[in-house]
Amino acid sequence: MKRILGFLLTVFAVVSLAGLASAAVGPPGVNGPGLAEVGPVDPTDGYPVWYRDHTGLRLEKCIAQADPMCPARGPLPDEAAPVSFPDNYPDEGFYSLTSTTMNTAGGGKALAAIALEQAFGSGPVADGDQVTFARLRLKITNVRDGVDYKFTTPAGTKTLRTSKPGLVFDTEDIGIGGKGDFSGALGGRVGPFLTWDTYPTDPALKPDASGKNTYVGDGTTPHKITGSPYGTNIFRIEGPGINPGATDACPSVPGPVADCVETDLFTVQGKLATNSGVAAERATYSRSSLSSGTVDVFASSESGPQSIQISDSSAGSAAFSTTALDGSGGRYFARIAFDGPQPPATVTVTNSSDVPASAKKIDVVDRVSGKATFNTDSGVLSIEAVSSDTAGARILTAVGFGQLATGSLTSGPLAAPPASVTVKSDAKGEVVLPVEVTGSARAPIPVTAQAGADQTVHEGQKVDLDGSASSGPVSTYSWSSPAGVVLSDPNAARPSFTAPAPGDYVFSLTVNGPGGPSTATVTVTVLASAQAAANAGPNQLGVQRGAKVTLDGSGSAGAATYSWTQIVGAGDPIVTLTGASSARPAFTFPLYKYPAGSGALTFKLTVGSADGSSSEAQVTVTPRADTVAVTSARYTASKREWRVDGTSSIPAGQAVTVHLGGLDGTVLGTAVVDATGAFAIRVTSTVVGRAGQSVSVESPLGGTTTGFAVRVQ
Template sequence: MKKKLRRLAVTAGVTVAVIAPLAGTAAAVVVTTATRQGSLTQAGPLAEHGFPAWYRDSNGVRLEACTTLDDPLCSTLPDEVPNPDAPVSYPDNFPGEFFYQLAGAQMTLANGVDFGLGMDLEGAWAAEEVRDGDQMVFGRIRIRFDAVEGTRYRITHPYGVDDLTATDRGVNMTEDIGTTPGAFGQALSSRVGPFLKWDPSIAPAAPAGYIGDPGVEHRVVGSPYGTNFVHVEQLDTASGAVVADLGTTDLFSVQGRYATNSGVDIDQATYTVGSDGTGVIEVYASSEPGQSIEVSANAALGFRATKLRGSNGHYYGRFPVTGSVPPGAEIEVVNSSDRPVAKKKRKLVDVVRVTDARYDADNGTLTVAATSSDADATPPQLSVTGLGPINGPFTGVLAPPAAVTVTSSSGGSTTVPLTGSGRAFVPDLPVANAVAVAGAVAGQRVTLDGAGSTGAIDAYSWTQTGGPAVILTGAATPTASFVATQAGTYDFRLIVSGPGGASLPVTVHITVTGAAPAVARAGADQSVVRGRTVALDGSASTGAETYQWRQVSGPAVTLTGATSAKPTFAYPALTLPAAPGPNATYVYNNDPVVLELTATNPAGASTSRVTVRPVAETFTGLTVRYRTGNNEWRISGTSNLLAGQRITAVLGGTLAGRVVGTPATVDAAGAFSIRVTGPNPGTIRTLSLVSTTGGQVLGFPVTVTN
């Protein structure tokens, strides 16, 4: 059972690793269940292989890593080790993956399908090869079984409830939480935990020192929801109602070994040396409470093996040192309570204390003062990260960091926040920008526009500085105006002000010409496909204060913006003859639309006309056939206009006769066709066509066959 579950975790399908959300090859939803009672709570000290020596859950259970091959109740797989015939060792002969907890359940569902569930706390390598710094531990939930694509299932298991919809690969869901190398605490947020272990009320009991025997299926305890079983249900895809109960099991295979070793971490190791060459080494370590933690003898530093003082899992020691501490010197701390003894080494560093860290915003200077605990004859160099050695204030600092880190050439470092001083900042001076419309004419109102000014602006001030005197309206607003009573050059100055002060003044010059009637220019004639929007443009008119457009002739149109320089209208589609006809009063009107623009100012007005013609439409490849045997018409052809227009066929040489069928729509290639039964043409042997875009053919010959 153990081997089968592990193979499932390694070889089947594609694993999608995530930090928080659920992922996999089945559409998956984690269903909210009862309040969770328990989880993983702590990752232990790092062992010599760089992984936590153990993980602890909320029930106080600590499980260590199963990394060896010599314990059948807590083993890795032989093919995970480069040389399975040699002892496991780090880094040369270490497994590619291993487990703190390996738990799973398998059963055959009511429909005959094999179901597999894995619930593991797994150690592995980010790049799938043993490399220091790539260690990661993640909690994994994996559910797999064959299923028809689109079917929906609910799986209740010890670590929650999953609502899964099968894909073309069946149900194949993997959730991995904690896949960031070195971030061993991420696994505490996974759904795995507390650890599962054999139910002690059910014989046989678990082997001493283990949560169970992975080769024997057994009932378990430990579910944070009290669901120490697996239950699989098929649901209605839409409503979620249960449509089939597919199976339940409360038998699990579990592997895990209770941690007997506690390990040890060195949290800090520093030294202090005075000018007389004497000093102390301070060591801070952590492990489980009640451990025998000691520093190993170090002849180079001059002290013997000495025990650290402990309380609540924290351990501390002070040890004498005489003379300079050699560069790169390190100490070793051991947990002599462990078997084998846990050992950790750490380089000694000095203690850096920052006595001053301040920034003067007025002068742009950053002052940092610091000391090192290494005060012998050759003190270390202290530097500020990103700025350099401390040899006095740092100048020209426009924007300091929120905190500074002082590092020592002897390895120590510390980070402290900055304290700032200086005058409070205010907004920059605003920048004035003034423009005026060109081509002003005496008698017109001229607008001065300062809206393009930038910065924090509270006030605008327009002042006339040259030219004939005028009455300025809106002098304290972004947009001022005046009426020029005579020709000449007019000068105006704009100043804007705000919390940053007043801007530099800018001047705008306006040349006003003598009064002359407005000159209307309605724009160039146009050709437009009927049914589309036409844009007119009279902006080339000069001296105009008002615009007025009107239609002179052609099919009636509705102008939008008739009093603006650029109105629009929709060129109306041509009206087709009404079915079934005949239509004696039908009038084909494909005349152009003629419009007139009147431009006006106080000195007078003028007009200009523009003609908008419909684009000419032609039909090619026409065939018109009538079969007397079945009274059927077949009409087809191609238009040069690709406008989706409609085409109507009419009996005879005019458009006033009977209509044949219903209008045909021209397709994207320009083709059209009409195939319809009746009407009988009698003795008429011609047919006419007309389109909504103005195309027409009159009196086209009809080919009559049986």
């Protein structure tokens, strides 16, 4: 978005509203009471007429052509012409704006801005893109990195660190919303509205005929304020080296306090709302004959006494005379009789208490009511609806399902119903009907037993049965075995046994649960014992460090027992094998740390058979290293800052380590490789950079690079 024109010189030059569409919306810290109410939408520009705080103070948007009391707004395309929407309208403005700046150490500047703002979500003026939000913006320049700074403002406290080197910048926008709903800003840090401490009787704030000010500040003059819900009508920063001088700069804090600056002077902009506005909520007609009927009109406005009227704004002669609405608590209503063969097409709701009067035109539509039901047994959706116009033979249509005949429609069978159905009338009325459900409840997924694939084994071999592939919400497993075969745990999903004499053995698995029981069988063919022949599986290449690796000795012949061990070479890390006495043990491949070896790990499998023979085999697991490269390395002496950028061929989120000199040199910092394969470190260090130095990088996935020259500046 454009910057605000003439935004209070220095203060406004740094309070930029650029980037609203992508502004971070974060939760507030210590929150005040917020605002109490948002007024009706002004039909002339699509923004709320006013916002009210909990004290009853109402402020309106202040975007007049030339109002010296409201200087902060976006520029008009033609500053010499009156404000008009959308052709000559600012791209941003304020209901309330309180801001201040002060000097900090090292020539720095600090800013606080608290605002209730109107703008456009995409930037330029566009009808339908109106948004409002409550903003707290905090900023300091030329500060130390990596330390905390505590901000105390009229809107509460926040503790922040640098967002960029030497800069604290934080923007909190609450309630960005539009499309007619501007209530989100009620939950922000704005509220109650901040005013000059001399409000409401300061002559400089243009008192009205009753002597009450019409503005809460003049928008330009630094002034003491009131209204903070925390009693902190100041802007204070506490943090290392923030005070630009030797004197106590925070007199409101018991002290003296060395690392502290504050001010109690703010510029305040805000104009009291004079109009209440009006919102036309609904206008529906009903009739049973073609000669007359009634129109029900619902409206809302300010809670106080308002003169709200309804008139026929249709072309041609009026179907009824102007009528007053009754009101209470901000709600207004009237039922009006009309004569003639057609109801009024539109009506205008007017708040004649406003100067000039506020008005909102609204279409008069029929009222549609009905019911939608879905039966789970038949899968049929039934829709019934009627119009309040029983004399006009209205056509009703269920969106997505078709036209209702004599007020009803059935559709189906459907696999699943919608949550709601919208029924529209040709007289523009519509209703959203929640779908009511009748019929039987759906049964849970039934359990199905899976006993695993048939197996062929040798006598004396350990055999694992596997029912873990059984589906559904299984509550219990129960295995039955042939006579003489003892299972390790017949109630487990994966029991085991020692293969008996040669023959075919049938095992039965029964699972229980919803829809159960279910039974399946598996046949295990036992052959005569054979001489052991170990098979540790093929060598595994390209394994990623940090990943789980499974070894596989299930191809061994005559194996009654398994025993896996690691053959440790020079520099090899020692791993822990889970299930070392099973056919398929597993381990996690270690991450790289200089000076590790080449990385390949070797494992030995020893199998024994029932005939007493044994056999050995080996398998090697080799990791795949990433390729790392440094693209730039520099040291900034004035900031004592190291910056190293680079890339990795594997964007897996690993944290690379940067060393000064070789891989055994001082660690400068670590950085995580992002999804694009890039990494960057930004650190302030006591390690001093000098000409002729280089950096090296190691990755936990095994990649290394050395000898990249450092540029000192």
